[in-house]
Amino acid sequence: GQQLNQSPQSMFIQEGEDVSMNCTSSSIFNTWLWYKQDPGEGPVLLIALYKAGELTSNGRLTAQFGITRKDSFLNISASIPSDVGIYFCAGGYQKVTFGIGTKLQVIP
């Protein structure tokens, strides 16, 4: 089946730093999504991207849908302690494929 390669798998950063994570695929996706999972909860959508080249922001979060439709990145600016969690990229509609996640830890 389709696979998404998400990196890095984990990150330790200082509060206030910017963060970048990305996802690549061997297959083309028409939709890219970024989710965040807090401990003990289900993932929650952060940003959805529907068009190649699209750059979308949601507060301190910015995500882009790659031109080739095979990649996407997520940036978090000026990290804060509540940014801690696991971030997942996901591609597709209905049969959505997920990356393995990036575990983010913020050091106050």
Added chain:
Amino acid sequence: NAGVTQTPKFQVLKTGQSMTLQCAQDMNHEYMSWYRQDPGMGLRLIHYSVGAGITDQGEVPNGYNVSRSTTEDFPLRLLSAAPSQTSVYFCASEGITGELFFGEGSRLTVL
């Protein structure tokens, strides 16, 4: 404002036992799905349904059965539990924009 509700939240089974994980959504979404989450493997699709009466297999369907008799409910059945099915299970429904709404998860341990 229930969204997607999963029960039970925690379950311990012995090898060979059967059980059903329940999932209900109140958003009138046609599409529903079940994922399992394991360390280092992300979320993997088990089964999905595009509407009442229609189900299909995802990436890791072996050992699991599903049915969809109503739009609201999408139960996941483990017929004969195995230790390899120890995992966290998430049910999700999908809105028209493609956003998946997840339940809080069901944590299953098979001894």
